[in-house]
Amino acid sequence: MLALGGLLAVLLAALGLWAAGQVDGDPKPARTTVDLAAATATLQAVVPYVESYLADNSSYTGLGAEVLRLDYHARIPANVTLSSTQDTYCIEYAGEISYHGPGGEIVQEPC
Secondary structure, X not given: OHHHHHHHHHHHHHHHHHHOOOOOOOOOOOOOOOOHHHHHHHHHHHHHHHHHHXXXXXXXXXXXXXXXXXXXXXXXXXXXXXXXXXXXXXXXXXXXXEEEXXXXXXXXXXX
């Protein structure tokens, strides 16, 4: 009976790997739980506020989503986060889609 339980566990694990696309070297693309069009539009809409911050402060240092909400646009969604260094920033939507700036691309991964 123990051997049958072990075999069942192996089969279930293999089925899980197959369903996740980790078998035969053909991984399935990661599924996102957010609407890509909405995420893209939101990220693109936030960029001008980030650049306004740069114009006002000469660097991205100290920039965060709360700063943008308080000083530039109160309606930036709560699921948008932002991290920055002196010369770069990353805007993240719902922890799944991000834009690395300046001059980056929108990618399906967190900052």
